[in-house]
Amino acid sequence: MRYTGARIILECLKEQGVDTIFGYPGGAVLNIYDELHSFKGINHIRTAHEQAAAHAADGYARVTGKVGVCIATSGPGATNLITGITNAYMDSVPMVFITGQVPTTLIGKDSFQEVDILGITIPITKHNFMVKKIEDLASIIRKAFYIAKKGRPGPVLIDIPKDITSEVGDFCNEKPKEPVKNSINEEEINSALELISKSKKPVIVIGGGCNISNSQKELVEFQNKLKCPVCSTMMGLGSFDGNHPMFTGMLGMHGTLASNKCIRESDLIIAVGARFSDRVISNADTFAKNTNVIHIDIDEAEVCKNIKATSWIIGNVSDVLKKLDSELKERKENEWTEFISNLIKKERRKTLKVNPKNSVNPVYLIKKLYEFTKGEAIITTEVGQNQIWATQGYTFKNPKTFISSGGLGAMGYGFGASIGASIAKNKPIFNISGDGSFKMNCNELATVVEYNIPIKIIVLNNGVLGMVRQWQKLFYQKRFSQTTFKRKIDFAKIGEAYGVLGIRINTNEEIEEALKKAIQHNGPVVVDCFVDKDTMALPIVPPGANIEDIMILD
Known part of the structure; x- marks a missing residue:
């Protein structure tokens, strides 16, 4: 069969077993999106920002074990993927990123939205490619999937100039090549x-x-x-x-x-x-x-x-x-x-202190979430105290149910990852967030409303950059430089502005009713929880100390 490059891309994705991709359209990938308009068998989720698309594809890959796929246009579209690519590289997540590029005749001329995304991503990908001839397109896509899955998984990037997507070339389906496992010594x-x-x-x-x-x-x-x-x-x-x-x-x-x-x-x-x-x-x-x-x-x-x-x-x-x-x-x-x-x-046997009564104890809240979900939920997190509280409050019984940014520690990761995980599993996902992280990605409320993705977002709202402030308290003589917000934001109202159910929790006594309401609601929810700014994620080992020298502080 003879197809345009855009059609060959989609045929190759389908051939590799891809049923869902995440991305954001733009000039250099318009031919791909035009072909996608009538293409059967691939679902596309458009996020509010390319970084969230990368994180969503990452979350999808982690819970399914399949290769996550993300697409973005050239220039800023491609550079907005960098954090997501790095996160996948650090945490060994199999992913294929497809970026648009200016036409081959304009490469190297500082053209509109031209960026050397290959040079930028060399240190954060297992491999990257630029397609220079239509004849190479299908084989490069197949190689990318093979490399992403082979050995230690990781991200691969394919940069495709716009003229390649409009040219016509031969295409013949092939069975996906699975990596051969190495023998054990x-x-x-x-x-x-x-x-x-x-x-x-x-x-x-x-x-x-x-x-x-x-x-x-x-x-x-x-x-x-x-x-x-x-x-x-x-x-x-x-x-x-x-x-x-x-x-x-x-x-x-x-x-x-x-x-x-x-x-x-x-x-x-x-x-x-x-x-x-x-x-x-x-x-x-x-x-x-x-x-x-x-x-x-x-x-x-x-x-x-x-x-x-x-x-x-x-x-x-x-x-x-x-x-x-x-x-x-x-x-x-x-x-x-x-x-x-x-x-x-x-x-x-340690008893959990649930005081003070005038705010929410985050570990107690997450323990209650564990009780309500019977430990069967998939939990995504942002990075910081919220991440630690999630690990301390929830008992994980099953594989691939804790989804978090480990090596890179990227704030803003969890919401996007929860979108991908929810799409993959067709079930509610709980994203544990801090207010600092939620400010970085709350624009994705538009995504979950548009696609009615039933994510339950629990914002542990303490009005500070909690983990950084905690370190300032312990190791910098309480010099709280740029970690305290002047006022707390009502994230429940922000959720309502987008059309999401907003719930506010101010005390531990309100937790059970709020969680029941959130779980029973057939749609996305923002649960805004008032947490005291001095609540810490403990225990902690001082930097450079012996691992057993754990500090337990009130």
Whole structure:
């Protein structure tokens, strides 16, 4: 068949199993949007801003495991994607970004809305392409999808000049090429098994790679064989049942006492799909200094990058765990099991202070949300205190139910991600936001109203840039420079202005009724919650301190 370049793009997307794309039209992609007007089989969601389109495609990819697709025009359309591309790169999300470009005859002439998006995105993509000939278009799109999925997933960008989309070329459907998994090195397996056999106090640390590889079943069997504790990085939450009796909770700067003490007392750390970021290890010079480390990861570049590993296994996390599970003998419960069990019981017996009564306790609110949803909801978050409160208040039982910006820490991510997640799952999604983050993306209220996307946005409104202010309080002698807003905004009224149901919560006593109302409403909701500006996300590890030196402050 002979099609225009615009039609070839859409045919290739359909061929790759794409049913939903996110984007924003503009001059350099007009031919694509014109073709999309009558094209069957692909749903397009137009966001209010290209950055939200990138985050929406990201959220869609995370909850489905499919490649997310986002499209934007040249110049500012392309540059507005940069934060979303970087976020996907840092968190290993498979995505294909398609950007329009000025016609090939105008490239390099500082033409209207011309930007060297290839040069800009080299450091933040797995690969990027410019299509210079119509004959190369289909093969480049197919390569982009293959690269995005191969090995450690990540974003790929395709820049397409406008004249390529109007030219006519040959097209023939092909079956999508699936990446071949690398074989697992037997010597690496044997080395790890030897360390495990000698260990008396092992601990499993799970990371984002466990969610990406769908390894929940293998993790459960692995833990059952070792009878050891499991702690999680933020990105690993949900890949192991948070209610499991040997789950110690989140590790690191905002982690639990049980997790951090568990790391300190162990003689073997088995890191599964985790990269040992600074928020997890805090002080690399002291973290697990006298402890053996087995590092399991699909990306060899992560091994010994932040923490020296004693042994490692390179491969898909799920496949590696299957191999180890088949070789391991089941242990009996022992003193280490009992020690950890007591730690966890002590952690879970902690009573939550719900005071002060003249404002909302954010962790209490999120715990109530967990009760109402029975832990079955998908939670997206922005970045800051709201993100930490979400991890502390909600117990994640299932994989791919906690969606947040981990490596980049991008404020404004959660709302866009919730749009993509809700479209993918056709169900309400709860986005936990701070007022600072919500100011960055509240224009997307227009998107959820237009498409009637039933997202429930919980704004923890404390009138400050909470996490930055918290650090100023703890480490900068309370010099609150540019972190306090002069007045609190009524976000419920902003929601109503867009046509969204707005609900206001001022005290803990109002939480249950408000959540019931939000959940029962068949459409988007903004729940504006008054939070005291001095409420902190605790515990916290001081910068550069040992990971077990957690500060508990009132």
